[in-house]
Amino acid sequence: MSEYAVELRNVVKTFVTPEGSTINAVDHVDMQIRHGEFFSMLGSSGCGKTTSLRMIAGFEWPTRGEVFIDGEPQGHRPPFQRKVNTVFQSYALFQHMTVFENVAFGLQMDKVPAEEIKRRVGEALAMVKLTGLEKRYPRQLSGGQQQRVALARALVKRPKVLLLDEPLGALDLKLRKEMQLELKTLQREVGITFVFVTHDQEEALSMSDRIAVMSHGKVMQIGTPVEIYERPRNKFVADFIGETNLLDGTVRAVQDKWLMVFVPALQAEVRALNNGEFRAGQQVSLSIRPEKIRLVEKPSECVNCFPAQVRQVAYIGADTRVIAQVIQSTLRVWEQNMVSTLDPDAYFQQNEQAWAVLPPENLLALPVD
Amino acid sequence: MGRRAPDGGVIFTFTLDNYIRLLGLQPDCLNPLACFDPLYVSILWRSLTLAFNTTLIVILMAYPLAYFIARAPQKRRNTYLFLVLVPLWTNFVIRVYAWMMLLRTQGAINGVLGWLAGLFGMPFTPLEMLYTPGAVLVGMVYEFLPFMILPIYTSLEKIDPSLYEAAADLGANALKTFWRVTLPLSMPGVVAGTILVFIPVMGTFVVSDLLGGKQVILVGNLIQRQFLDARDPTFGSAASLVLMVLTLIVTVFYTRKFGFGKEIVVG
Numbered sequence: 001m002s003e004y005a006v007e008l009r010n011v012v013k014t015f016v017t018p019e020g021s022t023i024n025a026v027d028h029v030d031m032q033i034r035h036g037e038f039f040s041m042l043g044s045s046g047c048g049k050t051t052s053l054r055m056i057a058g059f060e061w062p063t064r065g066e067v068f069i070d071g072e073p074q075g076h077r078p079p080f081q082r083k084v085n086t087v088f089q090s091y092a093l094f095q096h097m098t099v100f101e102n103v104a105f106g107l108q109m110d111k112v113p114a115e116e117i118k119r120r121v122g123e124a125l126a127m128v129k130l131t132g133l134e135k136r137y138p139r140q141l142s143g144g145q146q147q148r149v150a151l152a153r154a155l156v157k158r159p160k161v162l163l164l165d166e167p168l169g170a171l172d173l174k175l176r177k178e179m180q181l182e183l184k185t186l187q188r189e190v191g192i193t194f195v196f197v198t199h200d201q202e203e204a205l206s207m208s209d210r211i212a213v214m215s216h217g218k219v220m221q222i223g224t225p226v227e228i229y230e231r232p233r234n235k236f237v238a239d240f241i242g243e244t245n246l247l248d249g250t251v252r253a254v255q256d257k258w259l260m261v262f263v264p265a266l267q268a269e270v271r272a273l274n275n276g277e278f279r280a281g282q283q284v285s286l287s288i289r290p291e292k293i294r295l296v297e298k299p300s301e302c303v304n305c306f307p308a309q310v311r312q313v314a315y316i317g318a319d320t321r322v323i324a325q326v327i328q329s330t331l332r333v334w335e336q337n338m339v340s341t342l343d344p345d346a347y348f349q350q351n352e353q354a355w356a357v358l359p360p361e362n363l364l365a366l367p368v369d
Numbered sequence: 370m371g372r373r374a375p376d377g378g379v380i381f382t383f384t385l386d387n388y389i390r391l392l393g394l395q396p397d398c399l400n401p402l403a404c405f406d407p408l409y410v411s412i413l414w415r416s417l418t419l420a421f422n423t424t425l426i427v428i429l430m431a432y433p434l435a436y437f438i439a440r441a442p443q444k445r446r447n448t449y450l451f452l453v454l455v456p457l458w459t460n461f462v463i464r465v466y467a468w469m470m471l472l473r474t475q476g477a478i479n480g481v482l483g484w485l486a487g488l489f490g491m492p493f494t495p496l497e498m499l500y501t502p503g504a505v506l507v508g509m510v511y512e513f514l515p516f517m518i519l520p521i522y523t524s525l526e527k528i529d530p531s532l533y534e535a536a537a538d539l540g541a542n543a544l545k546t547f548w549r550v551t552l553p554l555s556m557p558g559v560v561a562g563t564i565l566v567f568i569p570v571m572g573t574f575v576v577s578d579l580l581g582g583k584q585v586i587l588v589g590n591l592i593q594r595q596f597l598d599a600r601d602p603t604f605g606s607a608a609s610l611v612l613m614v615l616t617l618i619v620t621v622f623y624t625r626k627f628g629f630g631k632e633i634v635v636g
Contacts, residue, residue: 059534079537092535096553105549109540157539 002071005161005193006033006056006084011065013051013217025051027217028065033161033195038187040196040204043214044240049197052214053163056195058082070160080109084161085154089169091146093138099125099149100134106157124156127186144175151186161193168203180207201241205229213237231275235366238287245293245331247286248368251278259365261286265329270304271360277367284365290332292362295322295348299355304363308356310348320347326356371603379603387607409591409608413615416588419502420570423509427566428559430510431517435558436551438518439525450522453515461512465579468508472498472580500582508576513569517562524558525551560627564620571616588612 013026026048033039041049054060055067058079067074069083085106094102103124107117125131128148138146147167154162167183168176184207187194198204204211205225213220213228213236220240221233232238235246249263249270259274261284272286299305311330312323322333333356339347348354372380386396391409398404438449456464471477479495486493498504528551536546574589581587588608595605 057534057538059537078542079534080540080542084538086535086538088531088535090529090531092529092531094532094535094550094554105536105541106539109545153539 002068003034004032004068005035005037005070006039006195007031007068007071008052008055009066009068011052011055011062011067013048013055013060014063024217026055026062029214029217029219031212031219031222033193036191036193038184038194038196038207038209040198040208040211041214042198042201042204042211044199046216047214048217049199049212049214050165051217053086053165053195053197056161057084057086057163083159084163085157085159086163086165087147087150087154087167089166091138091150093146093149093153095138097137098134099130099136099138099141102138102149103153103156106153110157120156121152124152127155127189128152143171144179147171147179151183155186155190155192159192161195164194164196166197166199168198168200176203183207205241213240215240231364232287232366235285235287235369238364238366243290243332244287245290245329247288247329249284249286251280251282251284251365253280254278258360259284261365263329266306266327268306268327270358270363272363272365273361274365278365283368285368287364287366288358288362290321290334291319291336292359293331293333294357294359295324295333295335295354296357297354299357304358304360305355306358308354310350310352310354313348313350315347322348324354324356331356371606373601373603387604388611390604391607391611412586412591413588413611415585416571416612417615417619419506419509419585419587420567422506423513423570424563424567426506426510427513427517428563431514431521431562432555432559435518435521435525438522446526450519453518457515462575462579464512465508465576468504468511468580469499472504472507474499499580500584502581502585504580505577505585508580509570509573512573512576513566516565516569517559520561520565521555521558524555524561528554556627560624563623567623568616568620571619572612 008029008031011026011029012024014022015025016022025046029048029052031052041052043049051060055062056069058074058077058081061076074082094105097105100121103121104117107120112120121134122131125134128151130145130148130152133141133145138149141149147170150167164183168179171179180203183194196204196207205228208225210222210224211228212222215236221228221237223231228237228241232241232244238244239246247263247265247270249261251259252262252269253260254274257274259272259278260269261272262269263286270286272284278284295308295310296305306326308324308326308331310322311325314321318337319334320337320339322335324331324333372382372384372386374380389396391413393406393408393410394401395404434453438446438453441449469476473479474495474497476499478498483493483495532550532554533546536550541549572589574587574593577585577587577590578593588611592605592608592612595601595608599605
């Protein structure tokens with residue numbers, strides 16, 4: 001067994017546009033996916049995540065670079081010779097076959113004996129909770145059930161890697177949440193490597209062991225959900241995952257784990273986290289999540305605190321979302337609802353004055369692209 | 370359900386004489402074996418086998434063509450479909466005449482063959498192609514090919530391309546994908562095309578008249594002659610009814626067996 005279940009080494013996929021020019025849908029991508037991992041590729045449409053998945057499946061071949069599955073270079077190997085299986089976005093169930101025939105199809109192609117097919121199809125259907133529906137046709141199933149058939153059909157072949165192309169995209173929100181949990185549980189049970197493509201960051205964060213954030217064919221960052229959210233490596237990731245406030249400035253001084261950054265929009269020097277990359281005189285972008293800024297009436301001790309004017313208050317129950325004018329910058333601040341039920345209106349009102357506290361340990365310095 | 374009057378009119382009485390005649394028997398004959406005349410039964414049989422053969426050949430020719438068109442790039446598909454339809458702009462009969470020009474003893478095909486033979490210094494006797502059962506078959510296949518291509522194309526084009534990918538993903542090579550996925554999903558087109566071809570071929574008389582001469586008489590010709598030449602509309606009607614029933618039986622049997630595609634049957 002090789003070190004990685006799937007590896008993409010310097011992979012490029014070039015397409016010719018209808019206008020005749022060329023575009024790199026996948027642009028020098030390196031990716032190492034470990035055995036048994038739940039790995040997500042996250043990005044907006046056109047970021048190259050689906051093309052990357054299709055290259056692992058064998059529906060597309062890399063223009064340059066190489067895809068390895070379990071250490072073996074795949075070259076131009078067709079899909080039916082790869083040890084991976086795919087769950088398609090549209091499910092792609094065979095409408096002329098029953099649920100049983102759909103799930104059995106892959107095993108029949110492998111010339112598995114009929115007795116074993118029967119047993120394994122039964123197990124696969126039990127795993128996705130579809131026992132008893134063997135004789136139905138796909139059109140007689142709900143969307144969620146069709147999804148499960150697609151899953152069983154791919155899993156029954158016991159692939160080294162299961163590829164999932166936005167499999168939950170067509171389900172409604174409630175079913176989607178259920179299936180997210182179920183998929184995650186299933187993945188732990190079967191221990192197969194899952195490569196999951198999605199544009200839904202919440203989905204990616206809640207299910208994945210690791211996430212590759214992609215944009216314009218490039219990998220922007222690979223890391224655990226916590227790393228991606230708390231320690232984004234660049235402005236794109238900071239901005240794409242969740243929400244963030246970005247403040248541009250110049251590094252004035254470096255004091256071991258801290259940076260002193262002059263931010264023109266705040267007309268002041270602020271203290272920020274140094275991840276070790278920056279030197280005095282460099283331009284940086286400071287990123288701070290809206291939920292990590294605090295709004296107070298009077299600051300007790302003042303590191304990075306600035307007078308703020310409350311511009312808009314949006315009450316959404318668990319959170320209150322405030323837009324505050326801090327010197328010359330506009331910051332988004334989300335505060336957890338800590339208001340006493342006795343006096344629910346005791347929060348800041350529009351146009352009130354307050355102080356915004358930007359805790360230095362939550363102020364992350366990022367390169368200015 | 371009537372009797373022919375001596376002047377070609379109809380005497381309206383109930384009689385099955387015409388049907389008995391069609392079966393090759395005579396109403397007054399007591400010994401069926403002695404007076405059996407296979408003329409009309411053989412005409413019916415010939416029509417049936419010709420329709421069957423035509424449909425089979427048309428399917429075998431139309432399927433690859435339809436497959437080719439359905440798999441062609443979007444831009445070219447319309448051009449190909451246009452080319453399939455162009456012949457239909459010309460009158461049916463004129464197109465059959467065109468085949469006469471091609472198949473005649475002094476026709477285009479013999480001309481080219483003769484020229485080729487001359488080129489290699491071989492002796493050449495023009496082939497007798499016109500007025501043979503083969504000529505009728507060629508004409509039928511030619512006339513009805515578009516009516517098979519179009520429904521097969523439509524059903525092939527409707528197949529979601531991700532199904533091919535799913536089949537490949539599950540381990541099926543191109544041939545297995547075709548047998549297990551493409552062909553079953555395109556069966557509704559084949560069934561529809563078969564009905565569009567088989568039924569008219571059973572009843573047609575123009576093609577057999579012009580390309581078969583007196584050699585190939587089909588039910589269609591028989592009926593036509595009863596009404597126009599023999600002036601026996603009662604016998605013609607009986608033959609028409611038998612043709613209808615025969616066609617109906619074959620069609621019902623066929624659609625029961627293959628369905629209009631399984632999906633509709635189970636739906």
